[in-house]
Amino acid sequence: MESPTCNLEELKRFVVKDAPQTVYYIPDFITEDEESYLLQQVYKAPKTKWTQLSGRRLQNWGGLPHPRGMVAEKIPDWLQDYCEKISSLGAFGGKTANHVLVNEYKQGEGIMPHEDGPLYHPTVTTISLGSHTLLDFYKPVSCREGETPQTEDNRYLLSLLVMPRSLLILQDEMYQHLLHGIQGRTHDLLTEQVVNLSSTGVLLGETLTRGTRVSLTIRHVPKVMKMKLMLGRK
């Protein structure tokens, strides 16, 4: 389904000015009731829906993205509503999100710096539930001769603080060029490297204690396999 309107204009007031383009951070995108409802639905899913990875576990909804095309699966209504709500902001260039990853991080867990890859429309949107986290951004590894060896430390650029109930939208350079990750920490000291601090209500120098965070990563996979129904044919 195509979204009827594209109102990226409305998003403009949420742009994070001190980050490479483009980042939108929308505090309180959902209410506390919606947050409880979504957490309830996540934890209602059958045990078999969870995949345990090192440092987090996840649920995949909508199908498995594949270079030859994703075999689309129906997204349950409780997630579909948010796919449509976010898509109607124009986040996916008029298309509707068709893929959701649910990640659960216990206190102290995280995700290694990575790129999300070419199978997605170059926009990632994330709703955070249950706890804040710090999302860290890194320059990609370059292998030029004569350069000093690159470490995670000297490739680190900046962080974004995502509070519970917020929506984060990353596009363009922020999505396509930089790597993102979450350090496995129990506490976060908020420094000047956190470029969206002013829109979070948290003060510079404060330390926040992490709890269990569940994130909904909502995206559009452009290449979907058109399954031919071969029933009754040789």
Ligand SMILES: O=C(O)CCC(=O)C(=O)O
């Ligand atoms: O939990 C998050 O906000 C990040 C998740 C992520 O980067 C991913 O699943 O690719």
Ligand SMILES: [Fe+2]
């Ligand atoms: Fe990612």
